[in-house]
Amino acid sequence: MRGEADERLARVVLSRIGEPGDPRLTDLVHELGAATVLGGLLDQAAAGELAADLRDRLASVDPGRELESAARRGLRFVVPGDDEWPEGLDALALAPHLHERGGVPVGLWCRGPLRVDEAVARSVAVVGSRSATTYGAAVATDIAAVLAREDWTVVSGAAFGIDQAAHRGSLAARGPTVAVLACGADRAYPTAHRAMIDYVADVGLVVSEAAPGAAPTRIRFLARNRLIAALARGTVVVEAAVRSGALNTASWTQGLGRVVMGVPGPVTSAPSAGVHQMVRARDALLVTCGEEVLEAVSPAGSFALAEPRAPEAARDRLTARERQVLDAVPLVRGADARSVGRTAGLSLARTQEALLVLHRAGLVEHGLGRWRVRDGDHELPGLDAPAGPDEPSSLR
Amino acid sequence: MRGEADERLARVVLSRIGEPGDPRLTDLVHELGAATVLGGLLDQAAAGELAADLRDRLASVDPGRELESAARRGLRFVVPGDDEWPEGLDALALAPHLHERGGVPVGLWCRGPLRVDEAVARSVAVVGSRSATTYGAAVATDIAAVLAREDWTVVSGAAFGIDQAAHRGSLAARGPTVAVLACGADRAYPTAHRAMIDYVADVGLVVSEAAPGAAPTRIRFLARNRLIAALARGTVVVEAAVRSGALNTASWTQGLGRVVMGVPGPVTSAPSAGVHQMVRARDALLVTCGEEVLEAVSPAGSFALAEPRAPEAARDRLTARERQVLDAVPLVRGADARSVGRTAGLSLARTQEALLVLHRAGLVEHGLGRWRVRDGDHELPGLDAPAGPDEPSSLR
Incomplete structure (x- = not known):
């Protein structure tokens, strides 16, 4: 047990003196354990670049006091081997590095009542542009609410725009939500989101790789994005301009071999351009609603998605022959039954029978012995779907 | 030459008595030639279903008079073997049938000054919903205009909505445009589009498989859609509700092994749902502009598409080390140079050098010996793109 406690305290020290996601540190610790790495650093003979970088910071760190001070602020430190350590993070050992x-x-420094492993077991990252449009924010809220109703956790970064909409959509539906921060888990960035972040900590989970009190820096956002990707089963990007940071989270997701999803938008909307680029490059699956997200992240077949269908039209209730005749009735000027029958390839008698049914159904009209589609010029049946409910949809 | 003239006249007769795209007729004629098929039909001993269907219509047809009458209305009849016969249509012999x-x-009955083969040699079908949104119509117009400026022909169906927008976009840019009708090429459907269709016939081409005077019926729209697909190198669907007729054109395009493209829209817009479904099913390539359409239909590498790029940011002009330091400067409360250097993993002297450059560039500010990102809370650099111009974009 002594070794385990040492290992935890060593990780506290490394968390305090190292940079989040610095692979010179993370890779070494994953290989050798934190106690060993720390011991090596304390050895004044160690001459590596990392050792030089870190040695002078070591003196001031008292891991026991760090943990006490964190606990006073409601923070706990979760390390590999702990019951609540989320397995998903271990996949980062094999994922390619991005931007060093x-x-x-x-x-992981954690604040909130949920167990990390349980919270993220069924979770989806919902991320996107900070300068989101009303459209994007509404879609992110909807998707998060659908996930919440199915008891899936929404993981996001608490940023302006899409992140905020995603957390809010989940919270409003009483769903579990996890905010992953680039600064210390005791801080709030952006500062305007302090109330929301504190609420997430009250009912969900606020986590960070950075030590308590750590300032948000750009490089920490890049490291943070990999945690969002690694904690979740897949990532939905709702809006992302070309070169948006949300695409960085998508890259991490891809590097982890998990599913990247993208919500399309108007091609005239710059905040959707990055998403469209990903879908075009087949780096992301296009999704349009929470149900499609759930289908993509669930084991095959475990989440059944209803194919979108048009409402049943009057013609769906016709027999095949009646439809055949309807399809042969002119849309504008009328034609006599014989001519309709020729177009349909049916005998006059059968054509007349069908025309009577169609007339009763209000689908055709006649006058002076000529038949035409009722409201043909407005109903425009020519471009309606050719498939009835018993026929395959046109693209299948 | 006699045989050729006979063949043409036989095709006039079959065009008049047969239904457009009736595969019992088209497949036989493609195999045996029209003169042979017609001869067989005229043989009173022929007892096939098709023969019975057609024989009683034969009496009234005089192909010579048909051609004269058509010519008076500005129509010519183009058949396989003619110089202007478009080769693209021959691929229909091998494409699967759809909806019989x-x-x-x-x-092909043709009206207009362009040669069919030349008009469609470089052409794209632009189709979509008749109940288009303002957004969809604007995008269709833009795409058609881009195609026109590159001297590509727009093929469409002259319908309300997207079709109309596509023809207009092409016409307004003085581009070649081809309208493929379900009724006779001398008629106009929808009737409200008579002026536009006549304008297309003045400067472009109006074509139909149906004989002159033929009424538009739903079944003829289904047959017409296959010609739109077969005349063009690929099909762009701009808006299409689930079960929209535009998806029928897309199915024909797919059956011909040509490229289907889809323009995304808001997921909240029903007229985009069919397009999103196609892209999700990987039945269509997502496109967002005319240039992407041209890239998809041009031989590989012959149309260079500029990757969308964000405008150059101030940080793009920094050296790698300066960016490294900038990324380590806190966004909210300041930090001293030593602390920034630790985060960046650089010596104090190098950090200070870089901070001076960043300060001159207006990217950081300092006071009381502490540095922070200028407007950090607003500029929100944490989620901006990590890549400079010399680095790969984040998803590549």
Whole structure:
């Protein structure tokens, strides 16, 4: 037990002195354990670049006091081997580094009542542009609410725009939500989101790889994005301009071999351009609603998605022959039954029978012995779907 | 030459008495030639279903008079073997039938100054919902205009909504445009589009498989859709509700092994649902502009598409080290140079050098010996793109 406690305290020290996601540290710790790495650093003979970088920071760190001080602020430190350690993070050991960040975090600072492993067991990252449109924010809220209703956790970054909409959609539906921060889990960034972040900590979970009190820096956002990707089963990007940070989270997801999803938008909307680029490149699956997200992240066949269908039209209730005759009735000027029969390839008698049914159904009209489609010019049946309910849809 | 003239006249007769795209007729004529098929039909001993269907219509047809009458209305009849016969249609011989329509048309009735083969040699079908949104119509117009400027022909169906927008976009940019009708090429459907269709016939081409005077019926729209698909190199669907007729054109395109493209829209817009479904099913390539359409239909590499890029940001002009330091500067409360250097993993001297450059560039501010990102809370650099111009974009 002594070794385990040492290992935890060593991880506290490394969390305090190292940079989140610095692969020189994370990779070494994943290989050798934190106690060993720390011992090596304390050895004044160690001459590596990392050792030089870190040694002078070591003096000031008292891991026991760190943990006490964190606990006073409602924070706990979760490390590999703990019951609540989320397995998903271990996959980072094998995922490619991005922008010189990567690897399994030495630990997670957590604030909130949920167990990390349980909270993320069924979870989806919902991320996107900070300068979201009303449209994007509404879609993110809807998707998060659908996930919440199915008891799936929404993981996001608490940023302006899509992140905020995603957390709010989940919270409003009383769903579990996890905010992953680039600063310390005791802080709030953006500062305007302090109330929301505190609410997430009250009912969900606020986590960070950075030590308590750590400031948000750009490089920490890049490291943070990999945690969002690694904690969730897949990532939905709702709006993302070209070169948006949300695409960085998508890259991490892809590197982890998990599903990247993208919500399309108007091609005239810059915040959707990055998503469209991903879908075009087949780097992301197009999704349009929470149900499609659930289908993509659930084991095959376990979430049944109803194919979108048009409402049943009057013609769906016709027999095949009646439809055949209807399809042969002119849309504008009328034609006599014989001519309709020729177009349909049916005898006059059968054509007349069908025309009577169609007339009773209000689908055709006649006058002076000529038949035409009722409201043909408006109903425009020519471009309606050719398939009835018993026929395959046109693209299948 | 006699045989050729006979063949043409036989095709006129079959065009008049047969239904467009009736595969019992088109497949036979493609195999045996029209003169042979017609001869067989005229043989009173022929007892097939098709013969019985057609024989009683034969008496009234005089192909010579048909051609004269058509010529008076500005129509010509183009058949396989003619110089201007578009090769693209021959692919219909091998494409699967859809909704009991299919095969190579026995001929094309054409109205307009363009040669059919030349007009469609570089052409794209732009189709979609008749109940288009303002958004969809604007995008269709834009795409058609881009195609026109590159001297590509827009093929469409002259219907309300997207079709109309596509023809207009092409016409307004003085591009070649081809309208394929379900009724006779001398008629106009929808009737409200008579002026536009006549304008297309003045400067472009109006074509139909149906004989002059033929009424538009639903079944003829299904047959017509296959010609739109077969004349063009690929099909763009701009808006299409689930079960929309535009999806029928997309199915024909797919059956011909040509490229189907779809323009996304808001997921909240029903007229985009059919397009999203196609893209999700990987039945269509997502496109967002005319340039992407041209890239998809051009031989590989012959149309260079610029990757969408965000405008150059101030950080793009920094050296790698300066960016490294900038990324380590806190966004909210400041930090001293030593602390920034630790985060960046650089010596104090190098950090200070870089901070001076960043300060001159207006990217960081300092006071009381502490540095922070200028407007950090607003600029929100954490989620901006990590890549500079010399680095790969985040998803590649």
